[in-house]
Amino acid sequence: MNSLRLTAALFAAVLLAGISVSSSAQTPTAATPTTQGKAKTVGKADKPHVVPSMIVLNARSAKLQGKQLILDGISPNAIVFADRPVRAAGHALTAHVIEEWGNNAPDSFAKDPPNATVSVLNKAKASVVDAVLTLRAPKLEGDKLTFDVDVLEGDLAGADGAVSVFMDIINLPSPRRTSHRSAWYAGAN
Numbered sequence: 001m002n003s004l005r006l007t008a009a010l011f012a013a014v015l016l017a018g019i020s021v022s023s024s025a026q027t028p029t030a031a032t033p034t035t036q037g038k039a040k041t042v043g044k045a046d047k048p049h050v051v052p053s054m055i056v057l058n059a060r061s062a063k064l065q066g067k068q069l070i071l072d073g074i075s076p077n078a079i080v081f082a083d084r085p086v087r088a089a090g091h092a093l094t095a096h097v098i099e100e101w102g103n104n105a106p107d108s109f110a111k112d113p114p115n116a117t118v119s120v121l122n123k124a125k126a127s128v129v130d131a132v133l134t135l136r137a138p139k140l141e142g143d144k145l146t147f148d149v150d151v152l153e154g155d156l157a158g159a160d161g162a163v164s165v166f167m168d169i170i171n172l173p174s175p176r177r178t179s180h181r182s183a184w185y186a187g188a189n
Contacts, residue, residue: 053082055097055167059145062120062163064156067148069118069133071163074145094145098138109135114167115152121161129159135167 060073078097081089101109113136120129131154135147 052169053080053088054169055080055092057094057097057145057165057167059163059165061161062118062156062159062165064131064149064151067150069135069147069149071145071147071165073143074140076143095140098140098145101136101138110137116165116167118154118156118163118165120156120159120163122158123161125158129156130154131156135165 056079057071058075058079059071062069062071064070074094076094077091078094079089080092101113103110113134116133116135118131118133121127122129132152133147134150134152136150137148139146
């Protein structure tokens, strides 16, 4: 399993770095698309660049207790996606997203915390309950993620289902660590 993770990490690093391997250096294999015995080039390598992106955290449940948001059953991966014209999406480890609040970087979320919309299903009424929050000081313990929050609008009363937390744009005004460690799956300019 470690070799699979290493392969995936190397592939993501090559994509993020924009490294191009010439077709003469490639040897066609069963997994390489070919056209009449020659390696087929799919897409075009582009220079790496910072893309404004949003982050989505998913969990089994959420509740607001005083000035805290508690997410139980947090997914180990966060979804990262970019809007037009890039239209790219991928994943980042939730642990890497949490590192954005570290004090070691000049662009830390600790200094400029992100806003987020928390949307939680209400199973009984087949509806969604929303709250808009400012997220501060995350603490991850197992599959439980707790944020200190400022409630800007809304409430999670009656919410008893799955939750998605939509965090505002990352990479602005400067690149973030999470964007460089995400595994992007698609994208075109």
